Amino acid sequence: MNVTPERMDRLIAACDPEEAGDISDSIKEAVRNVPRHLFIPSVGLVVEEGEPYLIDQQADPGAWWDAVYSRSIIVTQLDDGTTDLSALRGDSTSSASAPSTVADLLNHLRVEPGHRVLEVGTGTGWTAALLSHLVGGQGEVTSIEVDPQVAEQAAKNLNETGFRPRLLVGDGALGCTDGEPYDRVHVTCGIRTIPYPWVEQTRPGGVIVLPWHPGYGTSHALRLEVREDGTAVGRVVGYAGYMMLRSQRPRPSLNQLPGQERRHYRVALDPRALGQLCAGADLAIAALTGCLSHTTTGADDRGEYARMWVSDPDDPRSWAAATWRPDDLDYGVQQVGDRPLWDEVVQAYAQWVALGEPHWERFGVTVTPEGQRVWLDTPEVMLSSA
Template structure:
């Protein structure tokens, strides 16, 4: 299959979901993805979960098929400490799936002549797409925290002839040297929106980012910078990205000692919380500030679903709630004195009492003092009790 046919198939796959408009489609056609993908990458299919390596030299057909499919391609593990062929480790950089790229670019809606700040260069493909969208009269500044990734991205951009400013540094600081901006495009997961991005943007500027508070679903957030130096906007969809390095949280959850370990029970099925709609995730996150994850792997006792809930500010405060078939009370193992599971279930009940609002009814306001999640209108602020 030639490149044109592969491109047609990719674009056709994006259209039914509505992720790609005419201008974004033109950019994708003008900036071939394969020019920004390394010879060796890692694919982690959503359905099977069995990661595998693609190698352009060893199996060019599989490599080309992956590049022009709607899948993300992992390009780094453990910040470069682990080789891709090891097939294990934390994913720390990737070429995002084309549908996600197209969706966020459509939300950003860059115009010709815009000055754009991109946070997270990665392979450089999105920077090149942005440069195409803003044209010769615009400019793109892209910030990449990883020096080795920035070096390769710079080579990719130069080889393609993209006139983008590439800066190696922590994207949390933005890039004041090239400010002000009309658009800010973020390609890493954000828990707390840095105010520097608002400071470096003009009134009316748009900021699009993956909002990943840590509880359940991750979201796309579209903000508009206001004349008073604040920014506000709503959550129009979903976007899941690797968390910005400076906003990562510790994964280890050690126990303090027997006195801090609590064995409790609950009658609330943890799957009720884990499978709740995205609006519930936003409400629980805003009301409790807690994080969660889950696993459906069976153990030696048979089928098991386990949900972990943790306090991101206290590594000694966490809980695990187990579902097993045929029981009416579920085990809760809690470390620390904070009643994490009770807080989660109470927040869920509050969301239900509000009429189970959809995620589109939630929004965020950013001020110099921090960020606030609200429901329906900026005055209805949600927060930890």
């Protein structure tokens, strides 16, 4: 079965978050010339609203083609390859990202013919092929993948297209000095702490685009421009949910160690409220506390519950949890470790309110050899390290 014009038109429409022509014509042309199906395995796991489900090219070719040429995320690996996709459950560790997200990040990257591009996270190889099309014959694309099996399959996929980006296996956080200075650095994995080697390896005026996940709340698209002084400065430009860079995956223990005190108290604030904030509040809390967060739901012998967790990424001995139950008039909080994390999150939320509840578009980041700083409106108005 060939790619029908209807399927291709649907994919092009899916590349635009608003389906209103915001994605550049050069990116749409690249998508038309780099068939997505060449980068999708015969069996994949579609993740969208509702339950995940398998697509199988042999068992149901029509459904497979429809999913490939749609807005769907198609997971290609679970639990670093230790869990078969047929399990339908596990941590997604490699995928063909949603076309809208791929196109949006490329739009912010603004690749031009002749550019030298470093890609961090080869994945299926589709974005490396799109970048190769965009830079043309005079440009060069280097793509780094940490997982050897994923990298091997990407090389096979790319071989079908005729594009020949330079493919490396290694830790993308280190970048690649053999090829610098780059005009563009394109990152396809979630980043909490932006590695400075990417800044060092990019020419002044060059651009770095990445999915920034500071740890609290949602993930964001961040566009940085490298300056003559060796810093990179830029703003949050949208949303971008990607799997985390493997070396930056959060691993809070959330366990009480021997001798640690567990402090219990009750609060009036529904903990679900702090897990469902707008993106501006999430950014402020991440900047002011550096906390990681996640929410769990379930039921136990007391009935239904929702639990909001916050933890210190640099000290897994410090964490807090607040629990909602449907009949409670106030809510239980427990804290472990030296930092009063729940109190810090509440105070950071109050500070965001006091600042006038700034929208996510007002936030930016500066990256220096010493680390990264989050700012509001201008780089001179720093909030804190993140």
